[in-house]
Amino acid sequence: MPLHYDGEIQITKINMGPYNNNGYIVACPDTKEAVIIDTPAEPEKLLNEIGDLKIKAVLITHGHQDHLLGFGEITGSVSVPVAVGTGDVEMLPIPPNIVLTDGDVIECGNHTIKALSTPGHTNGSTCYLIGKHLFSGDTLFPGGPGKSRSPEALNQELESITQKLLVLDEGTAVYPGHGDDTTIKEAKRQYEIFAAKPHPDDLYGDVAWLE
Numbered sequence: 001m002p003l004h005y006d007g008e009i010q011i012t013k014i015n016m017g018p019y020n021n022n023g024y025i026v027a028c029p030d031t032k033e034a035v036i037i038d039t040p041a042e043p044e045k046l047l048n049e050i051g052d053l054k055i056k057a058v059l060i061t062h063g064h065q066d067h068l069l070g071f072g073e074i075t076g077s078v079s080v081p082v083a084v085g086t087g088d089v090e091m092l093p094i095p096p097n098i099v100l101t102d103g104d105v106i107e108c109g110n111h112t113i114k115a116l117s118t119p120g121h122t123n124g125s126t127c128y129l130i131g132k133h134l135f136s137g138d139t140l141f142p143g144g145p146g147k148s149r150s151p152e153a154l155n156q157e158l159e160s161i162t163q164k165l166l167v168l169d170e171g172t173a174v175y176p177g178h179g180d181d182t183t184i185k186e187a188k189r190q191y192e193i194f195a196a197k198p199h200p201d202d203l204y205g206d207v208a209w210l211e
Contacts, residue, residue, distance in 0.1 A: 003181075004133070004173070005029070009111065011133060012049050013175065017041030019066040020178045024135060027053050028109025035059055035108050036074060037128060037135050038177060043070030047077055056108050057098070060084040061137025061177055062125040063091025085117055087124025100126055102164075116164045120157020121146035127165065132172045134184070140165055140174060142182035143190065144208040154204040166191060 004011040012025040021040035027033065034053040036046065038061055055078040061067060063084065071093055075082060083098035083106065084091075098106075102117035108130075116127040118139045125146075128135040138146035140161055148154035165174075170185035190209035 003175075009130065009133065010034075011175070013181075014045050014049060016043075016045050017066065017069060021066055022175065022177055022179070023070075024175060025049055025053065025055075026108070026111075026113075026130060026133075026135075028111050031109035033109035035106070035113065036078070037061065038067045038137070039069070039071040039074045040067055041069035043073040043077075046070065046074060050078075055080050057106055058082045059106070059113070059126075059128055059135075060088070060092065060096070061127065061135065061139075062122040063088035064122065064138065067137070067177060068093065083115075085115070085119075085124030085126035087119060088122050088126075089124065091122070091124075118157070118160035118164050120148060120153055120155075120160050125157075125160070129168070129172075132169055134165065134168065134172050134174050136165065136174050137177045140182075140187060141176045141178070142174075142180050142186070143210065144194075144206075146177075147206050148204045151202050151204045154207060161187075161191070 002010045003013040010027040014023045016023045017040040023046045024037040036058045081097035084096045100115040104115045106113040114129045118125045121138045145157050168184050172184040174182045194209040
């Protein structure tokens, strides 16, 4: 059952693996062309949802292993180009076919998918924007940014979020790499509360907007 279907785009969200990962299949109903976003464990769950869709590419949001535990089985089954952000190339099990930089586009049926480079959670973290649908990987979640490994990484992640994501249309839906969805409007509201408060210079790790 698709998470979203409006006649122009079909989004199927699959909860996968022991880390509450989300895998996605994004399709153009007119052409049946589709892309897969991320390849977590339990790949059979995602592969079983493909049906008559024509997969054109596998898009990886970032190179952390929980997003790649089903990589071999999924890429072996669909045999299509794999794309990842330039900073995470070496984290993949095999070299990708497409190395993405900010603003690169991938065509899928009637849709253009835009890659947004959002370093911070990893060096090559990439979000994918399709109209008013944003696939944010582990960069942006309901309630906060993805986990950061240092104060410098958090600052970089916050810069990515504020300069690349929160500037999008407020009606944009946000589909993260784990857990529930949110919207740019709600993310902006919560971030503004966070930004109005003082924070220690050494803040990093699991950060919540409203704590």
